[in-house]
Amino acid sequence: MKKRILIPFILVAVFVAGLLGFQYLGAATYEQPLYGSYWSVPVADSTANTAQRDVVGNKTDAAATGAVSTTESIMAYVKQLVGIAVTSGVKLPTATQASIDAIELDTGTTIPGTITTAQNDLDIITGATGANLLTATQASIDAVELAVGTTIPGTITTAQNDLDIITGATGVNLLTASQASIDAIEVDTSTTLPATLAIAAAAANASFSHPNYLAVATGTFDTTGTWSTVASHEIATVTGMVRMLIIPECVTTVASVSDTGTIQLGDEVATDSIIAASTLGSGSMAAGELWVDATLTRTILTKTQLNAIEIVVAGGQDIGYEVAVNALSGGSMIFHIYWTPLDTTGAVVAGEGGTL
Numbered sequence: 001m002k003k004r005i006l007i008p009f010i011l012v013a014v015f016v017a018g019l020l021g022f023q024y025l026g027a028a029t030y031e032q033p034l035y036g037s038y039w040s041v042p043v044a045d046s047t048a049n050t051a052q053r054d055v056v057g058n059k060t061d062a063a064a065t066g067a068v069s070t071t072e073s074i075m076a077y078v079k080q081l082v083g084i085a086v087t088s089g090v091k092l093p094t095a096t097q098a099s100i101d102a103i104e105l106d107t108g109t110t111i112p113g114t115i116t117t118a119q120n121d122l123d124i125i126t127g128a129t130g131a132n133l134l135t136a137t138q139a140s141i142d143a144v145e146l147a148v149g150t151t152i153p154g155t156i157t158t159a160q161n162d163l164d165i166i167t168g169a170t171g172v173n174l175l176t177a178s179q180a181s182i183d184a185i186e187v188d189t190s191t192t193l194p195a196t197l198a199i200a201a202a203a204a205n206a207s208f209s210h211p212n213y214l215a216v217a218t219g220t221f222d223t224t225g226t227w228s229t230v231a232s233h234e235i236a237t238v239t240g241m242v243r244m245l246i247i248p249e250c251v252t253t254v255a256s257v258s259d260t261g262t263i264q265l266g267d268e269v270a271t272d273s274i275i276a277a278s279t280l281g282s283g284s285m286a287a288g289e290l291w292v293d294a295t296l297t298r299t300i301l302t303k304t305q306l307n308a309i310e311i312v313v314a315g316g317q318d319i320g321y322e323v324a325v326n327a328l329s330g331g332s333m334i335f336h337i338y339w340t341p342l343d344t345t346g347a348v349v350a351g352e353g354g355t356l
Helices: 002-022 052-056 074-088 094-108 110-126 133-167 174-190 192-204 303-308
Strands: 212-217 232-239 242-256 262-267 275-279 310-313 319-324 328-341 347-350
Touching: 052 074, 094 110, 174 192, 212 232, 212 347, 232 242, 232 328, 242 262, 242 319, 242 347, 303 310, 328 347
Parallel strands: none
Antiparallel strands: 212 328, 232 319, 232 347, 242 310, 242 328, 262 275, 262 319
8 A cells, every 4th residue: 555655756756856857968068047937936826838847836736636637737746646645545446446445344354254164164173172073084984994894794794695595505595496386386387276276167157056046026016017917927038958946035915906816837838837826815925925836925945845946947948927817916026046057058037027
């Protein structure tokens, strides 16, 4: 800062000295006049530019302001420079002054803060604050070295032992044993397993002990409906040869016109081949009762009675009942049909009440 202040003064002094010595240049001898217009002090703030005195100026010249002009003296400019230095600490260009101000501010706040932070970090690293990161790092390195020397080799040894067992290096070859198991599974898949599946599939098929089941419901009898009229009514459509057990159940009490209607169960050739004609008098067959013969009030069936309604049908004879004398006028029934095929085409599907 001091150097910047002194430079303008040095330049002014050199300039003044040059003016004083200029008069000696180019002359072999020079006699300085005691009195002359060139050396008399000009009036204050003179704007003349004739003699050297006009350039140097008067001690009472006002300080120059603003930019350099062609009318002010060296004294005016010196006063301008001195005034700036004395009153405001040498005003540099605005941008330069702003940069200096920022540096001074940074030097007083940011830089000391950064130094403090760095010192704190250094204290932590070196242990000056109690937490020595160098020591902790060394401890970690020691633990790694210990693991490399003991734990890791032990783990490698265990893994090698397991690998030896798997590959048979120690006498027990798990790969061979696994392959033997796979071979056994493959053999079983191609022989034993298919046979077992065939047995299971056969057991799942219909048989005497595992028959198919159908339930054929008549709906409510009303004298004119599909299941009610004086005619034959198909309950099962048969294909091929089958074994069948038919158990007729009264769902709601059955009635007939004038209580004189009859019902019988059979096939399309003889409609009474299974159960002979049974008269449906008033309340003769009530809800929950089973129809297996002319006695219409059974709720338990013996083996003999079941045998009477278990049949074998050949030639695809359809099964159904026939209403005679008078139509059925009330109640409803359901026919439980258990059937098993006895040949390759044997099958039974539910009838729809049409004529046999």
